[in-house]
Amino acid sequence: MNLQPEDFWSFQQWFLRPGAFLESAALKGIVLFVLAVVLGLLVGYVISSARYGSGEGFYAVARAIRDFFRFDLPGTAPRRVLALARLAFKEAVRRKVLYVVGLFVVMLLLAGWYLNPQSDDPGRLYISFVLTATNYLVLALALFISAFSLPEDIKNRTMYTIVTKPVRATEIVLGRMLGFMAMGTVILVPMGLLSYFFVVRGLDHTHYEVEELVELPGGGYEGETDYVQFHSHKFTLGEDGLGTTNSVRGHRHVVIRQPDGSFRIGPPEGALRARVPSYGEMVFRDRSGNLDDQGIDVGSERLAGGYGSAGVARLIGVTGGQRKLLHGYIEGGTLGAAEFTFDNVTPERYPDNIPIDLSLRAYRSYKGDIETGIRGSISMKHPSKPIESNPIPFIVDEYEVDEKTLPLNIEGTDGTQTRELNVFEDLVDEEGRLTVIIRCLDRGQYLGATPSSAYLRPEENTFAWNLTKAYASIWLQMAMVTAFGVMFSTFLTGPVAMVATAVVVLLGFSAEQVYDTRHYIDAGINRGGGPIESMVRLIRQDAMTTELDVDTLAAKVIKTTDAGIVYVLDALATALPNLPKMVGTAEFAASGFDIFGALLARHATATLGYVVLAFIISYFTLKSREIAA
Amino acid sequence: MDTETNVAVADSPTGAATEPTTNESVVIETRNLSKIYRDFWGRKKVHALKSLDIEVRQGEIFGLLGPNGSGKSTTIKLILGLLFPTSGRVLVFDKDAGETQKNERIGYLPEESYLYKFLTAEETLDFYGRLFDLSAAERRDRVSKLIEMVGLQGAKSRQLKEYSKGMTRRVGLAQALINDPDLILLDEPTTGLDPIGTREMKDLILGLRDQGKTILLCSHQLADVQDVCDRVAILHQGELKELGRVQDLLKVQDITEVHATGLSDDAKREIAELISRHGGKLESMDNPTATMEDLFLNIVRESEARPGARRVSQRPETAEGQPESDSGGSA
Numbered sequence: 023m024n025l026q027p028e029d030f031w032s033f034q035q036w037f038l039r040p041g042a043f044l045e046s047a048a049l050k051g052i053v054l055f056v057l058a059v060v061l062g063l064l065v066g067y068v069i070s071s072a073r074y075g076s077g078e079g080f081y082a083v084a085r086a087i088r089d090f091f092r093f094d095l096p097g098t099a100p101r102r103v104l105a106l107a108r109l110a111f112k113e114a115v116r117r118k119v120l121y122v123v124g125l126f127v128v129m130l131l132l133a134g135w136y137l138n139p140q141s142d143d144p145g146r147l148y149i150s151f152v153l154t155a156t157n158y159l160v161l162a163l164a165l166f167i168s169a170f171s172l173p174e175d176i177k178n179r180t181m182y183t184i185v186t187k188p189v190r191a192t193e194i195v196l197g198r199m200l201g202f203m204a205m206g207t208v209i210l211v212p213m214g215l216l217s218y219f220f221v222v223r224g225l226d227h228t229h230y231e232v233e234e235l236v237e238l239p240g241g242g243y244e245g246e247t248d249y250v251q252f253h254s255h256k257f258t259l260g261e262d263g264l265g266t267t268n269s270v271r272g273h274r275h276v277v278i279r280q281p282d283g284s285f286r287i288g289p290p291e292g293a294l295r296a297r298v299p300s301y302g303e304m305v306f307r308d309r310s311g312n313l314d315d316q317g318i319d320v321g322s323e324r325l326a327g328g329y330g331s332a333g334v335a336r337l338i339g340v341t342g343g344q345r346k347l348l349h350g351y352i353e354g355g356t357l358g359a360a361e362f363t364f365d366n367v368t369p370e371r372y373p374d375n376i377p378i379d380l381s382l383r384a385y386r387s388y389k390g391d392i393e394t395g396i397r398g399s400i401s402m403k404h405p406s407k408p409i410e411s412n413p414i415p416f417i418v419d420e421y422e423v424d425e426k427t428l429p430l431n432i433e434g435t436d437g438t439q440t441r442e443l444n445v446f447e448d449l450v451d452e453e454g455r456l457t458v459i460i461r462c463l464d465r466g467q468y469l470g471a472t473p474s475s476a477y478l479r480p481e482e483n484t485f486a487w488n489l490t491k492a493y494a495s496i497w498l499q500m501a502m503v504t505a506f507g508v509m510f511s512t513f514l515t516g517p518v519a520m521v522a523t524a525v526v527v528l529l530g531f532s533a534e535q536v537y538d539t540r541h542y543i544d545a546g547i548n549r550g551g552g553p554i555e556s557m558v559r560l561i562r563q564d565a566m567t568t569e570l571d572v573d574t575l576a577a578k579v580i581k582t583t584d585a586g587i588v589y590v591l592d593a594l595a596t597a598l599p600n601l602p603k604m605v606g607t608a609e610f611a612a613s614g615f616d617i618f619g620a621l622l623a624r625h626a627t628a629t630l631g632y633v634v635l636a637f638i639i640s641y642f643t644l645k646s647r648e649i650a651a
Numbered sequence: 652m653d654t655e656t657n658v659a660v661a662d663s664p665t666g667a668a669t670e671p672t673t674n675e676s677v678v679i680e681t682r683n684l685s686k687i688y689r690d691f692w693g694r695k696k697v698h699a700l701k702s703l704d705i706e707v708r709q710g711e712i713f714g715l716l717g718p719n720g721s722g723k724s725t726t727i728k729l730i731l732g733l734l735f736p737t738s739g740r741v742l743v744f745d746k747d748a749g750e751t752q753k754n755e756r757i758g759y760l761p762e763e764s765y766l767y768k769f770l771t772a773e774e775t776l777d778f779y780g781r782l783f784d785l786s787a788a789e790r791r792d793r794v795s796k797l798i799e800m801v802g803l804q805g806a807k808s809r810q811l812k813e814y815s816k817g818m819t820r821r822v823g824l825a826q827a828l829i830n831d832p833d834l835i836l837l838d839e840p841t842t843g844l845d846p847i848g849t850r851e852m853k854d855l856i857l858g859l860r861d862q863g864k865t866i867l868l869c870s871h872q873l874a875d876v877q878d879v880c881d882r883v884a885i886l887h888q889g890e891l892k893e894l895g896r897v898q899d900l901l902k903v904q905d906i907t908e909v910h911a912t913g914l915s916d917d918a919k920r921e922i923a924e925l926i927s928r929h930g931g932k933l934e935s936m937d938n939p940t941a942t943m944e945d946l947f948l949n950i951v952r953e954s955e956a957r958p959g960a961r962r963v964s965q966r967p968e969t970a971e972g973q974p975e976s977d978s979g980g981s982a
Contacts, residue, residue, distance in 0.1 A: 651734065
């Protein structure tokens, strides 16, 4: 799992961006809110002056705002909201939306058709399958139920009997939103439970027999398990008859030799995890050992990507350039290194040893020994003093999380003398910080790292809890889509409201691509250009990176128009919720990482913000609408 | 022959009007109210209502009368705030029609009962009770009373989609009364009802008036309007054509009507002479025919009293001796 800089932010860093307030979520929220108010007033005035004349129109707008604060907001009664929410819920039930759960069950039952049973990492496959399926099903459902309900009530005129009761527009909107969110919850809970059992049961298996057993000369055994579910494990047992198998397909088993000489093989372990990472600060050192903030660029990797998301700052062009984290590479056999400094390394958190996980990339400048991976080493160092442990060599496992443990006592050098070092006494500084250095040992080969490539793992959460958090994230998306659906349905007909909501969702999903396109246009990079230029290139079958081959004037017109379109799209995409970020939590669960609390809190805050915004817009559009027209 | 002798001398052929005790306070007031329907581009489509000025006073039954498309429903919708006036104002309880708070005191029965078909009658009423923020105890109480009042005890737990039109209409009426409103707006209250239902609806309306409630109804069923309304406004093509008390509007000034029972033929002859002696002109004197409504209601009432008995057997008696009240014609 490759994290971006913003993934490391704490909630507060995200919300306020100390030192870079222009990038903060708070500012984005404020700007959106102010924009909504200004646009709302403008549109409201235009509509009501068309209705009542320019002078009266002004008062009509003023009255609408006064009514909102003086009567409708304080007059909103929980009982009415709940009654309307219950009605919305019942209506959704009547529309048989619960069948979606049935559909989900069918999808799970038929999963064997499209999930590869021989996958190398079935845990990831299953988890990302259930989460993706849930996510899209629930979003589609939210889209449907939220966009059609209100227009239908207005069309059937059942609305007449509602609005002629002392029901506030606030209550109608809130009731719908809450009712549909309740519906979404009722659907998500069984889906979550089914997913949990599907994943757990799907990964569960037992090996029964032991093959090719060899008794080791020094005591203990070496052998292989039988072939179950397309795999088998190798294992070694110690003299005490205890041991674990090697990790195949993301899990291992405990093997015990029983007194009667038979072997008992335990259930799979380690397939479903929720590692809680503790990340550190990273710097690179170049081949001569000098500090370097990027590492070596080995090729096209650095070209991809644009600004990342940086809110208002990015939109107005204050922040530019690279915002994505890319792998920087260290050269093997030189002084080049990646240094990670971790905080909070205390005996309480790491009583026995220090678990460290690595996910490094390898770049080979020559084929070398293709049987084995590239070699690297880890050493621990005092952050400021020249005390360093001896390097621990390892072989890089490129596509998996490489789980290592660092011992608490290790031989190393203290200045010039060599002695036995204790991590907490000799290597950790007063503030509890420890530096870990990763080097590449093969000359002429390279190892790539990002700040998320190495982390200490002081604890683990349960998979069930992590899946719950992933579902909470889906819930938030559902709430967001519901709010937008209800908002659009206050002034559009059902199908149009649904399409509008779908456009919002899709634009949210392609936000990053829009940002990238703008980045290329701003920076003058030929990457196919905006929509018109791309169309021209498609028709002419030109490559993306060549100069646009039309005459100068035409090129100017095309590029200017494109820039206009892309800037508008960019503004829209910045204003809309960043859904892919929220879908991204599925990747955490699938990769076996605990979903960061800060990340979930950020999503929750953003969702709340958008729901409130949608609620206010809905109120005014509904209020200014002639229900009987 | 009926032995009862009952001479009624009435100014109006309606039996309805005991003088309404109208307190002069105004419940609904429209001032220069106009409504123009426009299409999407803002072009004028229909001028549905032109400068309407009416006042509905507390405690009266006010009828809006007119053919289809005359602006009756538009007026009601403007009063309810379902539509916004193009110009002019509507005041309900001295508040602008656009304000939600006025609805606390209003009950509205729409033209067709636009209710949620997937709810039962009980759930429907409970739901609307919640919309008035009534407590659970109050809701339970009112729901059961209203269900009894509209006679749906036997069907209260059935979904509305199984209901006949008349039953839906009753639920509609019950939901309009859930908040014990002071002002009741009825849009075509008798459409879709059978004669008994119509009669009951009319009695109910009168009963509500007697409780001091103000009622505005619109209808094109002239007989209904005549039977229950104290005052009517007649609309045509969006314009107010006539406004006044029903009695005044319908009174035919130079005709006198006398109803009497137990008169012999001699007596009738004498009355005719009397009239001509006073210079009057006898236009007709015969037995009035009962209305189809009366006949129908009689049949039903009797069959309920004696279920299974065939009506036909006793029919000739009444049919031939039809005038149970032997009456003097008009002179």
